[in-house]
Amino acid sequence: MNLSDRLIAQFHQSSVSATIRKTPGVSAMAGRWWLRVQTEKFRAAMSTLSPPQVPASVEIPVGLVNVPAVADAVMKMPPYILAGEEFSDEMAEWCPTTSKFISITRVPGSLGYQDIYAPVLGHLRQRGAVRILEVGMGVNDPAAASGMGSDYIPGSSLMGWSHYFEGSEVHGADIDERCLIDTEWYSTHKVDQRDPASLGTLASLVNAPLDLIVDDGLHTPEANGNTVAALLPLLSPSGVMVVEDILPEFDALWEGLGEWLDGHYEVSYFPSRHLRHNRSPGGGIAIITRRA
Numbered sequence: 001m002n003l004s005d006r007l008i009a010q011f012h013q014s015s016v017s018a019t020i021r022k023t024p025g026v027s028a029m030a031g032r033w034w035l036r037v038q039t040e041k042f043r044a045a046m047s048t049l050s051p052p053q054v055p056a057s058v059e060i061p062v063g064l065v066n067v068p069a070v071a072d073a074v075m076k077m078p079p080y081i082l083a084g085e086e087f088s089d090e091m092a093e094w095c096p097t098t099s100k101f102i103s104i105t106r107v108p109g110s111l112g113y114q115d116i117y118a119p120v121l122g123h124l125r126q127r128g129a130v131r132i133l134e135v136g137m138g139v140n141d142p143a144a145a146s147g148m149g150s151d152y153i154p155g156s157s158l159m160g161w162s163h164y165f166e167g168s169e170v171h172g173a174d175i176d177e178r179c180l181i182d183t184e185w186y187s188t189h190k191v192d193q194r195d196p197a198s199l200g201t202l203a204s205l206v207n208a209p210l211d212l213i214v215d216d217g218l219h220t221p222e223a224n225g226n227t228v229a230a231l232l233p234l235l236s237p238s239g240v241m242v243v244e245d246i247l248p249e250f251d252a253l254w255e256g257l258g259e260w261l262d263g264h265y266e267v268s269y270f271p272s273r274h275l276r277h278n279r280s281p282g283g284g285i286a287i288i289t290r291r292a
C-alpha cells in the first residue's frame with residue numbers, strides 16, 4: 001500500500017481525520033486533497049465497470065421498476081410519504097435499530113430514505129425468490145470506521161430484508177469480523193470495499209443474479225466506485241442497486257453517473273438537500289436500476 005492509500009485509509013471517520021479537522025489550515029488542505037483523490041479513485045473504479053453478467057433474456061416475473069424522479073417525489077409528497085410510512089413500520093418490526101427505516105416521514109416538506117425505498121422495492125416483492133446482498137452490516141462500535149452506536153444490533157437491516165421479502169436469500173458483507181455471524185435468516189462474508197480483488201471474491205461467493213444490492217458500508221467514493229464496478233454486473237434484469245449516505249461534496253459525481261453506465265442501467269440520485277435525515281450528517285441516496 002502506498003503512502004497516499006495509507007493516508008486515505010486513515011482519513012475517513014478515524015482518529016487521524018478527527019485530529020486533522022481540529023487544525024483549520026491543515027484541515028482545509030487535507031479536505032481538498034481527500035476530495036480530489038476520492039474523485040479520481042471513483043472515476044478509475046467506474047471505468048472498469050463491465051456489462052451485465054446475466055442476460056436480459058432471463059425470465060423475471062415482474063413489472064418494470066418505478067423509480068420516482070426527485071421532482072416527482074417532491075411534488076407528490078403525500079402519496080410517497082404514506083407508502084414510506086407503511087414500509088418503515090413493517091421494516092421496523094424486524095430491525096428496530098436500523099435508523100434508515102425508522103419512520104420520521106410525518107414532518108412535512110421533505111423525504112426520508114423509506115419514502116424512496118418503498119416505491120422502488122415494492123415491485124421486487126412480486127418475485128418468488130429474491131436474492132439480496134447488503135455491504136455494510138453494522139458493527140456496534142462507534143469508534144470503528146462507519147461504525148454504529150453501542151445499542152445497535154449487527155445485521156439488523158439484513159433481518160429486515162429477510163422478513164420483508166418472504167423466501168428471500170440474504171447475504172451480508174462487512175470488513176469487521178465481529179459482525180460476521182451467519183444466522184438462519186442470512187449468511188455473511190468478509191469484504192474490504194477499498195480492495196477490488198476482495199469485492200471480486202465476494203461476487204463469486206454470492207449466488208448471482210442478485211435482485212437487490214445495497215451499499216451501506218464505508219461511504220467513500222473509492223469504496224462506492226469499487227463496489228458498483230464489482231457488483232452491478234450481478235444485477236438481475238430490472239433489479240435495483242441502492243447506494244446510501246453519499247456526502248454532499250460528491251453530489252456532482254452521482255448526478256453525472258449516467259455517463260459511466262452504458263445503456264443497460266438508469267440512475268436516480270436524491271441528494272441530501274432533498275432529504276430529511278434522522279441522523280447527522282446524513283447523505284444522499286442513489287438508485288441504480290437495470291433495464292428489464
Ligand SMILES: C[S@@+](CC[C@H](N)C(=O)[O-])C[C@H]1O[C@@H](n2cnc3c(N)ncnc32)[C@H](O)[C@@H]1O
Nearest residue numbers: 098136137138139157175176192193216217218
Ligand atoms: C452504517 S454501518 C451499516 C449499517 C447497516 N447496513 C444498517 O442499515 O443498519 C457501516 C458498516 O460498514 C462497515 N465498513 C467500514 N469500512 C468498510 C470496508 N472498507 N469494507 C466493507 N465494510 C466496511 C463497518 O464495519 C460497518 O459495519
